[in-house]
Amino acid sequence: MTLQRLKAKCIFPVDRPPIENGLIETVDGIITTVRMAEPHETATDLGDVVVLPGLINAHTHLEFSRVAQPFQPARPFTDWIRSLVAYRRREFTPNSTVQRDALSTGATEAESSGTTLLGEIATSGWSDVTLSTHGPRIFAFHELIGLHSEAVELQIKLAEEWLARNGQSDRVTFGLSPHAPYSVSPELLQGSIELAKRFEAPVAMHLAETHEELEFLADGRGPFVEMLKSFSAWPEGGLPTGRRPLDILRILADAPRALVVHGNYLVDDEIEFIAARPRMSVVYCPRTHEFFGHEPHPWLKLLDKGTNVALGTDGRGSNPDLSLWKELVFLRERFPDVAPSTLLELGTLAGARALGCEHDCGTITPGKRADLVAVSLGGGGDLLEELMTTDSQIVRTICGGKM
Numbered sequence: 001m002t003l004q005r006l007k008a009k010c011i012f013p014v015d016r017p018p019i020e021n022g023l024i025e026t027v028d029g030i031i032t033t034v035r036m037a038e039p040h041e042t043a044t045d046l047g048d049v050v051v052l053p054g055l056i057n058a059h060t061h062l063e064f065s066r067v068a069q070p071f072q073p074a075r076p077f078t079d080w081i082r083s084l085v086a087y088r089r090r091e092f093t094p095n096s097t098v099q100r101d102a103l104s105t106g107a108t109e110a111e112s113s114g115t116t117l118l119g120e121i122a123t124s125g126w127s128d129v130t131l132s133t134h135g136p137r138i139f140a141f142h143e144l145i146g147l148h149s150e151a152v153e154l155q156i157k158l159a160e161e162w163l164a165r166n167g168q169s170d171r172v173t174f175g176l177s178p179h180a181p182y183s184v185s186p187e188l189l190q191g192s193i194e195l196a197k198r199f200e201a202p203v204a205m206h207l208a209e210t211h212e213e214l215e216f217l218a219d220g221r222g223p224f225v226e227m228l229k230s231f232s233a234w235p236e237g238g239l240p241t242g243r244r245p246l247d248i249l250r251i252l253a254d255a256p257r258a259l260v261v262h263g264n265y266l267v268d269d270e271i272e273f274i275a276a277r278p279r280m281s282v283v284y285c286p287r288t289h290e291f292f293g294h295e296p297h298p299w300l301k302l303l304d305k306g307t308n309v310a311l312g313t314d315g316r317g318s319n320p321d322l323s324l325w326k327e328l329v330f331l332r333e334r335f336p337d338v339a340p341s342t343l344l345e346l347g348t349l350a351g352a353r354a355l356g357c358e359h360d361c362g363t364i365t366p367g368k369r370a371d372l373v374a375v376s377l378g379g380g381g382d383l384l385e386e387l388m389t390t391d392s393q394i395v396r397t398i399c400g401g402k403m
């Protein structure tokens with residue numbers, strides 16, 4: 001049995017007010033006590049820091065963690081995808097270790113920036129064998145792509161093998177990600193959801209991300225069609241038209257848990273639809289949203305309606321780094337009227353809810369894992385006000401009690 005006692009200038013558990021001069025006790029990586037420290041009490045002193053629950057980055061593509069700069073151009077979106085595909089073809093050759101190395105590089109980067117849990121989109125070649133024995137836990141969503149009906153059977157078989165791995169790893173939970181409405185046939189989407197139900201697995205899907213996607217769903221026209229044709233991915237009979245994100249949401253709603261990734265262009269009735277379903281969440285990626293120059297994101301309206309909104313960095317293909325802390329600092333700067341405690345909940349508890357693990361992480365609470373992050377303060381004054389500034393630094397990440 002390993003006992004641990006940590007103290008810090010302030011502990012912010014998220015599910016209750018900050019505790020100044022706080023102390024956390026853990027047994028075998030599980031929190032047992034959170035309280036004020038007694039004078040002269042012996043404990044490992046983390047110093048002049050605020051301790052928060054470990055950050056939860058609900059959307060990443062770690063395979064791009066060795067990309068030095070985001071892919072260009074950011075617009076039009078289909079040109080950005082073409083750059084991404086060109087990178088994959090160039091770097092992910094059969095004997096190359098770039099993709100494999102990128103996973104551990106990305107997980108290490110995420111950990112050093114305070115993340116203890118990741119929602120990761122896993123493409124072919126994704127393997128957890130290179131991950132070290134400790135570090136952030138990962139929900140790995142196996143990506144399904146295909147518009148041709150003959151691709152469905154094989155895709156579903158691979159997805160089934162993926163989900164069958166659940167329970168084999170302490171570090172990784174396996175889920176599914178039918179990629180996006182423009183890259184997944186209705187049949188493949190339906191098949192993914194059936195499989196997720198059978199395995200009680202979570203599902204993540206990119207949705208309502210661009211204007212071009214809305215045009216694609218409605219009319220079956222636009223830049224996506226041109227791009228898919230150039231990749232020989234366009235099905236001869238075309239795809240159903242007259243659709244919108246709400247039609248996709250209705251299918252996703254059947255999944256045991258669904259993460260709607262981006263949701264940049266969700267409209268009122270779609271927001272209402274998600275808000276009425278507690279097992280559905282939206283993952284907002286603030287700096288990636290900015291990179292692509294989208295219209296304002298409806299995250300405040302989603303929150304107002306009671307939707308669970310988690311945060312993600314997305315991959316380094318559209319973001320300069322994998323720091324969820326920097327997403328919080330970015331939001332604090334752009335939305336000074338939103339309370340820092342609300343932002344902090346988005347980066348912690350909301351991510352846990354999105355991934356369905358709020359019972360064991362997302363707040364500093366007895367009975368949960370000791371997933372913690374220590375942040376040095378930007379200056380004096382009110383602790384939470386001062387916390388999310390560009391001067392603040394992540395000084396330590398603790399995953400399951402491991403320092």
Ligand SMILES: [Zn+2]
Nearest residue numbers: 061206261314
């Ligand atoms: Zn993504």
